[in-house]
Amino acid sequence: MSTLPPRPLAAPHRAAPASGGAAPADAGWLGGLRRGAAQAAPPAALLAALVLLWEWGVRALDVPFYILPAPSRIAGLLVSDQATLLAQAAVTLEEVLLGFAIAFVVGIVLALLIFSSRTVERAIYPLVIASQTIPVFAIAPLLVVWFGYGLLSKIAMAALIVFFPIVVNTVDGLRAADPDAVNLLRILGATPLQILLKIRVPAALPFVFSGTRIAVATSVIGAVIGEWVGATRGLGFLMIHANAQLHIDLVFAAIVYLSAMALVLFGAVSAIEWLALPWRRAGDR
């Protein structure tokens, strides 16, 4: 055993900057941006290489544009048909955002119900999970029958796809709080509402965000499927229409827009998460 005299006030343990500290230049959003750029460089380089290979392959093998258009031709179309593409993208984006918003609100409320009531959990949760075995494509035509060719059937489609990751991740998140920390609050006399707001919800947020990131990206898929099955507007409609006319370069241009849309939505959620959960950045430097 230590023979140190009891010197209570002497030399309190100091934080070791060597283990957890970061160079000041790396802190803040500028540093985050720099690290982000460093992370983005390798996949960007690989993507550029693949595009070049594609361009070279199409030219060398003389592939006709209605089979596989060269990237340069798609790029040209992105410029020349910008107005059409943007107008259709706006339609799809509206479906995506509305579908996502509805599924998000309903999903969070349902997750709270599942979490707070054993009865609701037993009755609903298995059905929510089982519902995922139904192929989305199979119900897409039904949704058109029920909700028509307009906006509504696409919103429903996007919402259906988004719903599941939101509910499941939120339920997991609400259960993730350290039970000892919950007990500590109970001992301190916290009400159930205080426990929910001070522990359960903050502990659930990282889960909600990862569910949301997946959800926004896949909600684009939902809207497009909805448009394929029956629509008069939107990027999905544009693709079906162009495909029928062997206008394959336009199909690719629409795909570029859809990917960009999903990427931007994904990035937006990540940015909100970065701003909303500063404590998540504290440990991982």
Added chain:
Amino acid sequence: MRAPPRFRGRRFLLRGALPMAAVLEIRGLVKRFRRDGGWLDVLEDVSLTVGRREFVALLGPSGCGKSTLCNIVAGLIPADAGALRLEGTPIDTVARGRVAYMQQKDLLLPWRTVIDNAILGMEIQGVARAPARARAREMLRRFGLEGFERAYPALLSGGMRQRVALVRTLLCDRHLLVLDEPFGALDAMTRRAMQGYLLRLREEFGRTVLFVTHDVEEAVLLADRIYVLSARPGRVRAEVAIDLPRPRQPTGDAVVSTKARLLDVLEAELAEARA
């Protein structure tokens, strides 16, 4: 230095001066849990008192039900039998919030800064944020955490985190501090420093403390009185008043001999439990 307390045999009872007005009074506490279809007796007829401004240690081998006792005192789980009174009022699981509680895990909330973790107890009591923070700032300074108020717990060392937990516990303003092996996970050096902080807390703030430990030395260095619990089912095997002046040195004669005697009791207890 006064002579260490004398006691011999496995069962003995050494009463110090009559305890001051009891803050915590436990009589005939029984707790058992369902286990594999049968019953597991965890606490059997435990009686103890903690007087005002008294520092009482609960010493016992691991698995003797010390933490269960803490949970019952904290109102987290009900007792199966026995009377528990805190400031004269029975403890039950409905009206919680009467004790401040700290355990081996610091239980700091990772999304709260140091200062906001420190004010958690006050916040639950309904103290407004600004005055709560002002009080916490002062207390953090006293515990050597100045400049870390806005840091997140992930950046702190184990000792610092445990000090924040101690500040949070202290700021709760409850009648009784229940500390369940609070320094169990710390290295020896940090642990010594934390014990120093705790002693200071006792001297400066005159708080009533129920301190659970399985470390004999820790108990002898800190406590006014020690209850030795038996191996499961937990029973009070001995009550020892440690009437030594502070600060106590781990190598002081009286501390060493008291430690030796307590170890004898514990070993006899463990031998009996094995037999």
